[in-house]
Amino acid sequence: MKKVCFAVLTSAFLIGLWLTTIYAQKAIQIQPSSDGTIEASLIEAKVQRGVLTLKVALKNISNQLIEPEIRFGEAYFTDVVAKKKYFALKDSEGKFIAGPASYDWGGGTFKEKIGKNESKIIWIKFPAPPESTKTIDVHIPKVLPFEDIAAVRK
């Protein structure tokens, strides 16, 4: 019985630590949603093997339960200096390499309930811009653009 209790407590501690790490990631930039119900934090913009991965935490700052619908196909980033626009990557089945994909709509759509003061994290993979690109502007549907974002190259 003691062993079981120890295992349960240890697991709970590790899960708690993992969740704390995820949500404590420092935001690169914070923007509100256009309807004012979400505070979106860009928490990672990392380039690896020619792929740019973006992570965005969506926090419900309204007083009620919300269920935002974000179609990954509508997300993009721009390089205003080179005047280029890049869209999310699709896999061989035509689905966007992004998540959590709650539904297949439009190649992948996030649509989950978020309680008051709760957060959910979405992620999207894009082709990395050329190395000459210093900063990008990230456009996530329903959220004001994240501007002048420097991608971290690994």
Add this chain to the structure above:
Amino acid sequence: MESLKTILFLMMWLAIPPAFAASSAYVGPEDQRAVEEAVKAVNRLGPERGAVPLVEKVVDIIGLPTISISGASIGISKTLQDLGAKKVGTEIQLTLSADILFDFDRWEIKKKAETVLHQVSKGIIESNKKNIIIEGHTDSKGSEAYNFELSGKRANAVKDWFISIARLTEVRFQTKGYGESRPIAPNTNPDGSDYPDGRAKNRRVEIRIAD
């Protein structure tokens, strides 16, 4: 037997994913399958990485005073040419109407002016030049001392905007207010009467972009 049936029934339903749910969702960005599919997708896109060009369209805004244009020269980016910049020696010079940038007798940048200033800052970045000289000028209404002070504040306001909003932090700025001392048009008619069009031309901010 009955409980076995129930278990089989439940297993059957659990095995069928909801028809509308994502059928092959990735676990997360570090999911090996997601990483490999992303690399393959980038390779499929080729050197251009699927980028599409951003198309710019510049239109005149009817009803606003136009930016005074002194001519455009070869060697200036299209962004600055569209703003009426000219090349003088190694410098690029640009004149903005103070009526676009500021309200009467004020030195805070107007919200409507930000589109023009964003264009200027883009042109500065494209020019690769690192020294910006901003000069404020007024018309002859008011005392010389007051106009001198107002023009200086306006030049500083433009500099502050470039630094805080356009984030031109790698550029050196110099500002100066000349008040009414350097008119580019007469402030009065030959008979001494007021010449509003001339005064409007004199109310300006000149930006010099140098190496």
